[in-house]
Amino acid sequence: MQLSEALSLAIQHQNAGRTAAAAEIYDRILEVAPENPPAATLRARIHLKEGRLDEADRLTETATRAAPDFMQAWNARGDVLDARKEPEAANAAWRRSLVTGPENTGPFVGLGNQFQLDKEYGAAEQAYRRALAGQPGNVPAANNLAQALLIEGDAERALAATDRVLARDPNHVRATAYRSVALEELGRYDEVDRLIAHGSATRPIRFPVPGGYRDHVGFNAALSEEIRNHPNISGNLDPLRRAIRGGAFVPQLFDQKGPAIAAFEQMLAAGLNDYIAGLSRDPSHPFFARIPDGYAVNIWANILGDEGHQSAHIHNAGWLSGTYYAAVPETVRPDDPERAGWLEFNRPGYGIPYRGTRKLEAICPELGMAVVFPSYVWHSTIPFRGGGERISIAFDLHIDG
Structure with a gap:
């Protein structure tokens, strides 16, 4: 099997949730081509999900060195560095991802999260909105936008942000929680009480x-x-x-x-x-x-x-x-x-x-x-x-x- 065919098969497995099968193929590709950027990046994603940060770090470093203009490698590297609690390095990787692929909106969520930790809520809001402009259905961006807006006291726009999520998933736990806060601040008490359901659910x-x-x-x-x-x-x-x-x-x-x-x-x-x-x-x-x-x-x-x-x-x-x-x-x-x-x-x-x-x-x-x-x-x-x-x-x- 050609490397391109093997890579395509691994991606199919990964997209279908067959992580172990995908990982096995990526490992075989990397035995033959240790610096293959897509295989290294996607295998790193699996390591990251499983908490093996050293392996994910090694592979994303390999991928970005081998292909400095490969947007997805820089994006994954930012996520790995963020998981390793290296925020400055993560931000630099995400920004490099945006330079190499301006249409890529995923890193804006990571940047927004870092802005929130730094209590720069206006900058966080802008980052989440940029992510949503490119991906209107980006659930983490919409939820984190609602959180930033609630911290700043903008209940109306926070409520609208939760609407984005609940339109896709009416039972989303975090969006419903943020919605209850926004409704309380807006004085819509009947709706809050219906959600909490004291005496029946609570x-x-x-x-x-x-x-x-x-x-x-x-x-x-x-x-x-x-x-x-x-x-x-x-x-x-x-x-x-x-x-x-x-x-x-x-x-x-x-x-x-x-x-x-x-x-x-x-x-x-x-x-x-x-x-x-x-x-x-x-x-x-x-x-x-x-x-x-x-x-x-x-x-x-x-x-x-x-x-x-x-x-x-x-x-x-x-x-x-x-x-x-x-x-x-x-x-x-x-x-x-x-x-x-x-x-x-x-x-x-x-x-x-x-x-x-x-x-x-x-x-x-x-x-x-x-x-x-x-x-x-x-x-x-x-x-x-x-x-x-x-x-x-x-x-x-x-x-x-």
Whole structure:
């Protein structure tokens, strides 16, 4: 097979999602022609997606050296350098991409993201708009434009930016979250309340005590102890990737199940199935339109101490999200006017200030209770003081298929 035919076949595999087959062909091409720019660039893309940054860096450097005017190589190199947290070098590569291919709009998203990090929101807005001029359906550009506009306080244009995304994907989590912020700032409260759906979609779930335990106090004490001693526990958290502040994090909680965690898994599954069975389908609603027949659960635990909290965030990959409370400090009380330790809704995160005029909804945690909500709903934990631990188990439901 000629190199051009092999490259064409690999691209077909890659476009169809057959990444392993594509990678194998790219590797064979690079054995014969180590500096083949398209093969090096596209193989680097696969390495980047899989987190193998050293290999992606080596291949994009090879491609740009072999073909200094190859736009896609510079574009990929910028993405790799951005993933390596080298923003200045990434910007230089993206700009080189634009010089070699002025019609290329992809790098403008990366430039806009860097402008946002530097708090140059006007420049970020221009970069995202340039990306959208060339690619009107560019979802990251439209979403990030909405974020920049909300930070600057331009709710009308932010709303229009979310319309771009939702016209293509009416259930897009991040666009729906940004839309709720814009609607709140514009005083369109009925539309916000319909999205959040307090009392139906967003509400507490109370569980019966699992078999073998006398009461919730005993069960949750055992559950908390297993969480504290879980082998996956980590206190070294990246604030850019996790919303927790001042605490510990236990990913993949179900990797190791003691008796209490195993009982919790069964209890949670029964409660979620009952919750889903009680929902009514509504094709015009981004949450109620997607009530699943089957789902998968991603689950983790958070341990918070004094001043610990969860900053405002959403869960981009979920349909339904929630938090179960295994330990609640005595200082977290339903009669507290400051609502310390409560779960608060609708305060936006990601640098967007809250400019609404309404008092935000919040729910006081209770031992043995979970609070569930659509994954696009902004939520955060108000810091608490006075000692004790707040141990919660967070989860996302992902629709099968």
